[in-house]
Amino acid sequence: MKDDFVTALDLGTNKTCVLLGRKGEKNKCEIIGVGCVPISGLKKGVVIDLKKTITAIGTVVEQAEKPRNLIAHSLFANIGGSHIKGANCQGVVEISNKNQEILKEDIKNSIRVARASGVSADRGIITTIPQEYIVDAEKEIKEPEGMVGQKLETKVFLVSGKKNPIQNVETCIGDAGFGLEDIYSGALASSEAVLTQAEKEIGVFFLDIGAGTTDIIIYCNGMVKEINVLPVGGDHITNDLAIGLRAPISESERLKKDYGCCLESLITDHKLEIPIRDSMGRSSKTGLTSLAEIIEPRMEEIFLLTKRTLDRSGCSSVIGAGVVITGGTSLLKGIEELGEKIFKMPVRIGKPRNVIGFEKNIYNPIFSTAVGLLQYGLKRREETEHVPRFSQNNPLVRFYKKARRTFNDFF
Numbered sequence: 001m002k003d004d005f006v007t008a009l010d011l012g013t014n015k016t017c018v019l020l021g022r023k024g025e026k027n028k029c030e031i032i033g034v035g036c037v038p039i040s041g042l043k044k045g046v047v048i049d050l051k052k053t054i055t056a057i058g059t060v061v062e063q064a065e066k067p068r069n070l071i072a073h074s075l076f077a078n079i080g081g082s083h084i085k086g087a088n089c090q091g092v093v094e095i096s097n098k099n100q101e102i103l104k105e106d107i108k109n110s111i112r113v114a115r116a117s118g119v120s121a122d123r124g125i126i127t128t129i130p131q132e133y134i135v136d137a138e139k140e141i142k143e144p145e146g147m148v149g150q151k152l153e154t155k156v157f158l159v160s161g162k163k164n165p166i167q168n169v170e171t172c173i174g175d176a177g178f179g180l181e182d183i184y185s186g187a188l189a190s191s192e193a194v195l196t197q198a199e200k201e202i203g204v205f206f207l208d209i210g211a212g213t214t215d216i217i218i219y220c221n222g223m224v225k226e227i228n229v230l231p232v233g234g235d236h237i238t239n240d241l242a243i244g245l246r247a248p249i250s251e252s253e254r255l256k257k258d259y260g261c262c263l264e265s266l267i268t269d270h271k272l273e274i275p276i277r278d279s280m281g282r283s284s285k286t287g288l289t290s291l292a293e294i295i296e297p298r299m300e301e302i303f304l305l306t307k308r309t310l311d312r313s314g315c316s317s318v319i320g321a322g323v324v325i326t327g328g329t330s331l332l333k334g335i336e337e338l339g340e341k342i343f344k345m346p347v348r349i350g351k352p353r354n355v356i357g358f359e360k361n362i363y364n365p366i367f368s369t370a371v372g373l374l375q376y377g378l379k380r381r382e383e384t385e386h387v388p389r390f391s392q393n394n395p396l397v398r399f400y401k402k403a404r405r406t407f408n409d410f411f
């Protein structure tokens with residue numbers, strides 16, 4: 001069953017989040033439902049607890065459906081984790097028809113050849129991005145259909161992941177009673193929601209720093225050059241605070257969000273006394289400098305790890321737009337200043353663009369992946385070739401849910 005809106009599911013390490021949306025005015029994405037819970041069955045971006053993930057998916061979809069009494073049957077979902085990798089591949093085909101005119105079928109075949117050469121048997125391709133076509137010796141062709149030639153070469157960027165984590169996401173969605181329209185890289189989704197075309201053209205180093213992972217994408221000349229996911233994120237900062245202050249995780253998380261700063265030199269109030277409760281339940285006090293002394297080295301380490309990907313890519317000299325950071329950890333005070341110190345480039349915080357409805361809540365780096373997935377879903381739906389990965393296997397599950405909800409509302 002096809003819904004007349006798109007449902008995007010962001011499975012994060014820190015939260016499970018769903019957005020319902022449709023195409024709004026000026027081609028913007030109109031959000032018509034939001035569900036988010038600070039619960040997840042994931043660690044470092046991969047599912048480790050199926051039951052918890054299934055329950056969280058059911059809860060957030062119901063939250064998002066309820067205000068407008070909608071019923072979602074199938075989802076677009078993200079995949080993350082450090083098993084996600086990108087690779088440049090190419091496929092070559094001979095043009096066999098007698099006019100030697102390149103047809104749609106030849107382009108598809110060359111992409112098929114490139115995909116076949118791209119990944120090992122234990123990995124699945126998540127996304128294929130055609131980058132450039134070469135007809136005979138003519139390079140940098142964007143649209144070869146209708147051109148004449150003997151040989152078509154297609155360069156593609158393949159994003160792939162290990163089959164087991166992908167399978168686990170599929171299982172959770174199926175067992176929660178939904179169909180799966182498509183799985184898309186969370187990193188790509190997030191970058192597409194946040195970056196402008198101009199930034200992609202002049203070169204940008206994009207980071208989505210979440211709770212358990214940091215997604216890295218490098219764009220140059222409007223194309224993806226590199227994608228990498230590191231198993232580090234805001235949870236590491238919280239854990240460091242918990243150890244350094246001997247405080248519970250929940251208390252450390254609160255201190256990080258309310259008082260944390262990742263650049264000690266920005267602190268002006270050296271006298272502020274912040275009450276904390278340690279893991280034995282005893283009250284004590286800390287200061288802004290003490291927190292920053294713990295946070296700064298960890299945030300610096302995360303940045304330096306991402307910088308290795310940039311240095312290895314050979315693209316450092318063509319990053320004209322600088323660094324764009326999104327994800328929940330981009331809300332950490334001082335992150336732009338620390339980033340500029342380390343990367344020696346301008347840094348900006350990226351928030352989802354081109355969305356309407358629920359705007360105030362959604363205009364937040366935490367929702368970048370979900371908004372990007374929604375935009376991806378709206379685009380995919382328009383393609384005639386779009387075939388869902390699997391349909392809802394038991395539509396009655398959702399029917400009963402709706403009936404139960406109506407019944408509850410009535411009484």
Ligand SMILES: Nc1ncnc2c1ncn2[C@@H]1O[C@H](COP(=O)(O)OP(=O)(O)OP(=O)(O)O)[C@@H](O)[C@H]1O
Binds near residue numbers: 014238329
């Ligand atoms: N105001 C804030 N200051 C500092 N950190 C914050 C703030 N708000 C949220 N965070 C941190 O952001 C992280 C959550 O971000 P996000 O929701 O993007 O992660 P996620 O998508 O669940 O995880 P991942 O993408 O790594 O799987 C947590 O570590 C949280 O502590």
Ligand SMILES: [Mg+2]
Binds near residue numbers: 186210211327369
């Ligand atoms: Mg995330």
